[in-house]
Amino acid sequence: MTTTIAEFFEGDLAPLVRRMADRPRGEGGDTDDDRRETRAMVWEGLVGLGALDGSDAVGLAELLGSVLYQGPLLDTLTARELFPDLGPAPVALAEGSCSDQDDTVTARCDFVGFAAEVEHFAVVGGARSALVRAGHPSITTRRHEETGRGELYRVDFDGTPVTAWAGPLDWAGAQVRQAAYLVGLAQAALDHAVDHAKTRRQFGRAIGANQALSFRLAEMSMRVDAARLLVHDPGTAAHAAATLAETADLARTVTTRTMQIHGAAGMRSDDDAQLYYRRAAAESVRLPQPRG
Amino acid sequence: MTDFREEVCALLCEDAVRAEIAQSRRMPYGQESGLLDVHRRLGKLGWLAINWPERYGGSGATIVEKAIVTEEMIRHGVPENVHSLGVDIVGNAINLMGTDEQKERYLPGLARGETTANVLFSEPDVGSDLGSLGARAEPDGDGYRLTGRKIYNMKAQHSDFALCAARTSTGPVNYAGITLFLVPLHSLGTVIEPVWNLSEERFDLITLDGIRIGREDVLGEVDDGWQVLNRVLPFERTGLDHSAKAERTLAALREHAPPGCEERLDRLETRVRAARLLAWRCIANLHEGKPDEIHSATAKWYTSETAKEVSVAAVELLGPRALLDARDPDAIADGVFDAVFREAPGLTLAQGSSEIMLYFVATSKLGLPS
Ligand SMILES: Cc1cc2nc3c(=O)[nH]c(=O)nc-3n(C[C@H](O)[C@H](O)[C@H](O)COP(=O)(O)OP(=O)(O)OC[C@H]3O[C@@H](n4cnc5c(N)ncnc54)[C@H](O)[C@@H]3O)c2cc1C
Numbered sequence: 001m002t003t004t005i006a007e008f009f010e011g012d013l014a015p016l017v018r019r020m021a022d023r024p025r026g027e028g029g030d031t032d033d034d035r036r037e038t039r040a041m042v043w044e045g046l047v048g049l050g051a052l053d054g055s056d057a058v059g060l061a062e063l064l065g066s067v068l069y070q071g072p073l074l075d076t077l078t079a080r081e082l083f084p085d086l087g088p089a090p091v092a093l094a095e096g097s098c099s100d101q102d103d104t105v106t107a108r109c110d111f112v113g114f115a116a117e118v119e120h121f122a123v124v125g126g127a128r129s130a131l132v133r134a135g136h137p138s139i140t141t142r143r144h145e146e147t148g149r150g151e152l153y154r155v156d157f158d159g160t161p162v163t164a165w166a167g168p169l170d171w172a173g174a175q176v177r178q179a180a181y182l183v184g185l186a187q188a189a190l191d192h193a194v195d196h197a198k199t200r201r202q203f204g205r206a207i208g209a210n211q212a213l214s215f216r217l218a219e220m221s222m223r224v225d226a227a228r229l230l231v232h233d234p235g236t237a238a239h240a241a242a243t244l245a246e247t248a249d250l251a252r253t254v255t256t257r258t259m260q261i262h263g264a265a266g267m268r269s270d271d272d273a274q275l276y277y278r279r280a281a282a283e284s285v286r287l288p289q290p291r292g
Numbered sequence: 293m294t295d296f297r298e299e300v301c302a303l304l305c306e307d308a309v310r311a312e313i314a315q316s317r318r319m320p321y322g323q324e325s326g327l328l329d330v331h332r333r334l335g336k337l338g339w340l341a342i343n344w345p346e347r348y349g350g351s352g353a354t355i356v357e358k359a360i361v362t363e364e365m366i367r368h369g370v371p372e373n374v375h376s377l378g379v380d381i382v383g384n385a386i387n388l389m390g391t392d393e394q395k396e397r398y399l400p401g402l403a404r405g406e407t408t409a410n411v412l413f414s415e416p417d418v419g420s421d422l423g424s425l426g427a428r429a430e431p432d433g434d435g436y437r438l439t440g441r442k443i444y445n446m447k448a449q450h451s452d453f454a455l456c457a458a459r460t461s462t463g464p465v466n467y468a469g470i471t472l473f474l475v476p477l478h479s480l481g482t483v484i485e486p487v488w489n490l491s492e493e494r495f496d497l498i499t500l501d502g503i504r505i506g507r508e509d510v511l512g513e514v515d516d517g518w519q520v521l522n523r524v525l526p527f528e529r530t531g532l533d534h535s536a537k538a539e540r541t542l543a544a545l546r547e548h549a550p551p552g553c554e555e556r557l558d559r560l561e562t563r564v565r566a567a568r569l570l571a572w573r574c575i576a577n578l579h580e581g582k583p584d585e586i587h588s589a590t591a592k593w594y595t596s597e598t599a600k601e602v603s604v605a606a607v608e609l610l611g612p613r614a615l616l617d618a619r620d621p622d623a624i625a626d627g628v629f630d631a632v633f634r635e636a637p638g639l640t641l642a643q644g645s646s647e648i649m650l651y652f653v654a655t656s657k658l659g660l661p662s
Contacts, residue, residue, distance in 0.1 A: 025321040025488070110622070111612040145617035147630045152612075154622065202421040212647050252604055259637035260646065263419050264444040264495070267637060269488040274637075278490070281633060285611040291553070 001050045002059045008045055009067045017042060018272060021070030021114075023149045025269075036117065039071050046073055047088050052080065058232055061177040065184025068279055070150055072114045074181065078174040079122040082129050082166040089119040092134075093174075094155050097126055104138075104159045105130045111286070115141045115153035123157065124169040131164040132157065148282030171288055175240035178287050180231040182247040185283060186224050186254040189276035193217060193258040196273075200263070213261055220254050241289050248284035255280040297360050303333065304368040313369050314626055317492075317618045324493050325371055326450030327378075331405030334361065341379045341403035344387050348395055349403025359532055359575045366536035369628070373493060374447050376533060378408030382455045385524045386474070389512045394474060398453070410477070412442035412456035412498060419444075420648055423466035423518075427458040427500065429473065435506040436460075438475060441499050448484045448496040451477055456500070460515050470517035474509045475500070491634050526583035528643055530574035531595030535567040537639075538599040541632050544625040545606050553609050560602055567595040586657045593649035596639040603632040 009017060020038040024031075046052075051060060057077055064073065072090040079091035092115055096107035105123050112121070115134070123130040132139070138160040144152045194217055197208030208214050227247050230236055236243050255277040259266045266273030303309065309330050316325035334340040335349065343358040344350025351357075362380070366372050383402040386394050401407035418425045427440025438458055445454070454477050461469035477484070481503040487495035512520035542564050546557055570591040577584045606629040607614045618627030640646040655662045 144615075144622075145620035146612075147607075147615040147617070147633055201417075202419060203424075204421075207420075210647070212650065249608070252607070256600070256604060256637070260640060263641055263645070264414065264638070267489040267491065268495070269490070274490040277637065278634075281607050282612070282615060285607060285615070291550070291609055291611065 001053065002056050002063055005046065005049050005051060005060065006063055008049060009063070009069075013042075014067060018068040018275060021150045022275060025149065039114075039117065042069070043071055043073070043090060046071075052076065052088055054080070057173075057177055058180045061180035062184040062228070062231065065181035065186075065283075066188045068185065068188065068275065070279075072118050074174070074177055075113055075118075075122075077177065078169070079120070079131070081173055082122060082124070082169060083131050083164055085164075086120070086131075090114070090117065091120045091122050091131075092118040092155075094121045094123045094157075095125040096123060096157075103162050105132055105157045105162055106159055107157050109155045109157070111144065112141075112153045112155045114151045115155050116143070116151070120163075121155065121157075122169075127168055129166045129169050130162040131166070132160045133163055136160050146282065148278050150279070150282060152282070172237050172240035175244040175287055175289065176231060176236055178283070179227075179236075179240070179244045179247040182244075182251040182280070182283060183224060183227045183231055185276065185280055186220075186227070186247070186251045189251075189255045189258045189273070189280070190217070190220050190224060192272055192276065193220075193254075193261045196262050196266075200265075207261070216257060217261070220257060223250055224254065244287060244289045245291070248289060251280040251284050296357060297364065300339065300361055300364045301368070303337075304330070304364055304370070309333070310368075313371075314618075316371055317369070317626060317631065319492075322488075322494075325374070326447070327374055327405050327408055328370070330370055331375060333405075334365075335403055335405030338403070340375070340405050341383060341387075341399070344383070344399060344403055348387070348399035349401075350399075355527075355575055355578045359530070359572070363532055363536045366533055367540050369540065369626075372533055374408050374450060377410055377447055378402050378451070381411055381524070381528055382409035382453075384527050385455060385472070385511060385520065388523060388527075389520050391508070393508065394511065398474065401452075407452050408447060408450055410445050410447050410451040410454045410496075412445050412454045412475070414444045415441055416443050416497075420645055422457070423470070425457055425459060425470065427456070429458040429460050429471060429505070432504065435504060435509070436473070437502045438473065438500045438505055439502050441497065443487065443497045444495045445498065446493050446495060448477055448498060453477055454498075455511065457517055457521075467518040469515050471514050472511040472517040472520050473505055474511055475503065475505055479503055491638060492631065525644075526574065526578060526585065526588050529588040529592045530571050530578070531567065531588075531591030532571040532575065534592075534595035534599040534639055535564065535571045537632065538564045538567055538595065538602045541599070541602045541606060541628060544628050545602065545609065548613070548624050549609050556605070556609065560605060563598045564602065567591075567598045570594050586653060589644070589649040589652045589656075592644055593640075593646050593653070597646060599632070599639050600636040603629070603636040607633060 016038050020035050075093040076091045092112050094109035094112045096109035118134050121132050138158045140156045141153045200207050227250050258273050259277050262273040338351035339361050341350045342353045343355050346352050386398050429436040429438050454475050456473045456475045460471040481501045483499040485497045487497050489495050574587050574591045614629035616623040617630045654660045
């Protein structure tokens with residue numbers, strides 16, 4: 001399944017996918033509507049190719065990171081662990097202290113992904129998890145203005161009716177998938193840096209001919225290699241939060257260095273280096289993980 | 293001295309000034325602030341370029357007072373690029389190397405905070421290796437015609453003129469044959485195109501299509517631009533801007549960090565203190581008339597890397613809250629963490645990248661083979 005999905009992302013679709021949730025900032029280009037259409041099309045494609053089956057979810061997550069996929073798929077996979085009967089509908093995880101009275105939810109949840117285009121929210125993080133229908137009038141959403149410029153929302157639930165209850169979420173599966181996503185992202189950023197180091201010339205030669213850069217790239221390649229083994233190792237489930245923290249650090253480090261190797265060119269809105277850098281910031285702080 | 297610092301702080305803490313600074317950080321996307329009232333206030337007092345002679349709008353004070361003004365402006369969050377380009381780089385170069393005429397013409401406006409200038413060095417194919425620049429100034433009667441493409445410069449939309457590096461002759465040594473010119477920015481034959489980027493401030497791509505400049509627009513000697521740059525660089529490369537920025541970010545981080553981060557914050561604070569000491573060592577060198585290139589490179593590298601480290605640590609320690617932009621109603625600390633995170637990559641690139649500083653220290657200080 002992962003191979004078919006990898007093929008799906010190849011070619012012309014790749015650059016569109018990388019920016020399918022990157023909101024332009026007054027600089028023209030595709031509109032939000034164009035991007036929403038791409039996201040809807042990618043969602044259909046992924047579901048059609050069996051992405052919700054749950055087989056090799058870690059490999060799939062890594063692949064999604066490597067193409068910088070942005071959408072509700074990873075949240076949906078996590079929600080399906082709690083609510084196995086969900087159909088193929090997109091779900092967003094909303095993390096908040098859920099004061100569950102009667103059969104309603106009242107909670108403020110920040111940094112909820114793709115809140116404007118999912119069919120359900122899974123309110124998680126408390127002693128019980130609640131499934132609610134998106135679009136209910138008791139729900140208000142506001143898109144955050146944030147570094148990633150993606151589809152992150154503040155969502156307020158005010159007495160929202162619950163359609164299904166489940167036990168507390170065990171974060172481990174989500175954490176390992178997110179860690180795998182970050183490994184994919186780090187690998188893609190690294191590839192971008194290596195390409196630049198081979199082609200950009202200063203002082204009469206490729207900048208990558210300088211060991212100051214080539215050794216740094218080699219070191220990153222080795223760290224990504226190690227992290228990949230880690231996320232695919234069955235033993236990792238027992239260390240999921242720490243693995244997520246490690247790959248979060250890796251993604252931030254690799255993308256920060258990718259920026260440095262690119263020079264001022266990497267800061268340009270039309271260069272993907274800054275996109276990896278911003279996405280790594282946003283993706284590396286998702287889900288509970290040890291900090292500091 | 294402390295009294296002067298207090299006076300500067302008092303002005304920068306006035307409600308109207310703080311409101312203006314906060315407002316300047318919340319401009320609609322695609323817009324950015326130029327010179328603010330606070331610049332003009334400082335200018336009126338003769339503080340903006342306090343170390344320049346009084347007749348050019350300064351107060352005849354020393355580089356130490358100038359450093360205090362710069363440090364406090366950044367600590368208080370005044371957007372610094374418009375000031376550092378106009379006063380600290382271009383104005384300073386004119387003050388050090390310009391003719392009396394050039395000083396009369398350009399310095400008072402800069403010192404009053406009424407005009408600014410930008411710097412046209414980098415080109416699409418020329419970054420770290422400035423010696424290989426391709427813009428050319430061809431002799432034309434008693435002046436020159438300037439042709440070339442300059443990129444990654446900033447604030448063209450707010451600047452009246454620029455300091456531009458172009459080749460006036462070719463020879464076996466790249467660095468020889470470069471001349472610095474003071475050029476008008478908004479004349480026929482100059483095309484300015486925005487290059488949008490990660491930060492709040494756009495870059496520009498500027499095409500100079502044979503614009504005419506006079507002999508009197510040469511700064512320093514013809515073919516001798518490299519010497520001018522070397523004379524000016526130690527003033528640009530003190531690291532004070534970065535150390536002040538790191539201090540500001542760290543103070544905000546301390547305020548908002550969750551419990552349990554104290555040790556990490558203490559270690560960061562130690563680095564920030566060291567950064568400030570390195571910056572002030574450079575100021576002391578300049579004050580004594582003894583600029584030291586190794587001290588400058590050390591300060592530039594250490595302060596910019598530290599400022600970058602603090603901005604990335606903020607994301608790690610604060611989590612998603614650090615990412616909220618000043619425009620988000622739930623932003624913490626006026627969105628400073630998002631702003632510095634997006635600026636951070638530029639700190640270790642502009643004004644001499646970290647690798648170039650390392651190379652310089654490896655070869656010049658440690659005597660390693662080049
Ligand atoms: C925020 C910002 C503001 C700027 N403002 C201005 C401005 O006002 N005017 C202006 O003219 N320019 C400006 N610049 C451009 C700046 O001068 C260049 O970024 C700088 O000269 C480096 O060039 P580059 O970015 O093209 O990187 P490159 O020279 O392409 O270098 C890319 C990477 O390779 C490294 N590298 C290069 N050579 C070597 C080597 N021999 N050994 C090891 N590593 C090496 C560099 O350190 C860097 O990490 C600005 C840049 C930024 C980021």
